[in-house]
Amino acid sequence: AAGTKPLPGYVAWKDPASVIVHSTTTIETRRGSFGTGVLTPSEQLYIRNNLPAPDASVVADRDAWEVEIAGVKNPRRLSVRELKSMGLETLAMVLQCSGNGRGYFPSKPSGTPWQVGAAGCVMWSGVPVRWVADALGGVAGGMAFMTGTGGEKLPEGLDPKTVIVERSVPVAAMADAMLAWEMNGAPIPLAHGGPLRLIVPGYTGVNNIKYVKRLAFTAAETDARIMSHGYRLSPPGGKGDPSQPSVQEMSVKSWINGPGADGGTVKAGLVQVHGVAFGGLHGVSRVEVSLDGGKRWHEARFVGPDLGRYAWRQFVLSAQLPPGAHVLASRATDSAGNVQPEQRAENAGGYNNTSWADHALKVVAA
Ligand code: MSS
Known part of the structure; x- marks a missing residue:
């Protein structure tokens, strides 16, 4: 499709017509490709890599991959083969990059100008972290964080702390966290973190560590740069530092995926305005759709199965669109009563954009 680079070799199996290739490490799903089924097919799912x-070869013998578990009573290394004997659970979760929607910030923050497509709803299968910790005698006393480390080979000649992908989340996030080996019913592709990925439901993409080689319960947050200075909510024009809030929990968000997401033209008359809505940490409970840029709102209907509080839901509004220009917007409410805001919260990194106004879809009916 126009304006897109060729797919890099390691994700040559992606569907080129469904994605926008920003760079070899940043690829997003086209808005018009999300479709109306609840799960995002792996060939369409976005890619974001901080390191190559x-x-x-690490997926040649997946069961042999080992993860070190630390900060428990009996720390040890466990292979994927052993993890598979310890428990099994499956959950659907929205995986969304912290910077999804950055492209709508007028301040043009540095980083990929993602529109809506650095997100997908994915089915993960693996063992709950809780069960692994219990099997190793439980979390050691005084541990306030769960810290995951990526298994990339680090570039030589650099201080590892400045490049390693290592993130801490509050230990409470372990309640629903998982060490996953399957995604959408197949072994996790290397590009998405196979052989083993840490899944932290309700938390932004960066907290979901791919090819996880170490999972530690720790007293303090990691001092890796990606945690201490990266992914911080810094004031516009400012730089990240450890005193600022970290980008972690997701909040309620929705957007419209059609009709008219590709090209902006729609046949006038009866249309089915559809999109996705999710609550982040909470489930989504309600979606309203506006056909006039937010002046009047209409209750949308949820479509398809409810895959749990961490999944997104598809919604639809049947409407008559007369010929002319229209601004289609959606506004979701989560089960805790939080309403998707009209405006984004400005920040230097362009993170956490949930603004319904920014995500409105301009179409022309003819
Ligand atoms: N992990 C690792 N190991 N490495 C890297 O680089 N990245 C992040 C996550 N994880 C990484 C990891 C990010 S940042 C994101 S979003 C995600 O991942 C994505 O995913 P995929 O699968 O889609 O690619 Mo932003 O917040």
Whole structure:
């Protein structure tokens, strides 16, 4: 499709017509490609890598991959083979980059100008972190964080702390966290973190560590740069530092995926305005759709199965669109009563954009 670079070799299996290739490490799903089924097919799912992925040899014998579990009573290394014997659970979760929607910030923050497509709803299968910790005697006393470390080979000649992908989340996030080996019913592709990925439901993409090689319960947050200075909510024009809030929990958000997401033209008359809505940490409970840029709102209907509080839901509004220009917007409410805001919260990194106004879709009916 127009304006897109060719797919890099390690994700040559992606569907080129469904994605926008920003760079070899940043690829997003086209708004018009999300479709109306609840799950995002792996060939359409976005890619974001902070470092080049490990060599493909790590998925040659997936069961042999080892993760070190620390900060428990009996710390040890466990292979994927052993993890598979310890428990099994499946959950659907929205995986969304912290910077999804950055492209709508008028301040043009540095980083990929994602529109809506650095997100997808994915089915993960693996063992709950809780069960692994319990099997190793439980979390050691005084541990306030759960820290995951990526298994990439680090570039030589640099201080590892400045490049390593290592993130801490509050230990409470372990309640629903998982060490996953399957995604959408197949072994996790290397590009998405196979052989083993840490899944932290309700938390932004960066907290979901791919090819996880270490999972530690820690007293303090990691001092890796990606945690201490990266992914911080800094004031516009400012720089990230450890005193600022970290980008972690997602909040309620929705957007419209059609009709008219590709090209902006729609046949006038009866249309089915559809999109996705999710609550982040909470489930989504309600979606309203506006056909006039937010002046009047109409209750939308949820479509398809409810895959739990961490999944997104598809919604639809049947409407008559007369010939002319229209601004289609959606506004979601989560089960805790939080309403998707009209405006984004400005920040230097362009993170956490949930603004319904920014995500409105301009179409022309003819
Ligand atoms: N992990 C690792 N190991 N490495 C890297 O680089 N990145 C992040 C996550 N994880 C990384 C990891 C990010 S940042 C994101 S979004 C995600 O991942 C994505 O995913 P995919 O699968 O889609 O690619 Mo932003 O917040």
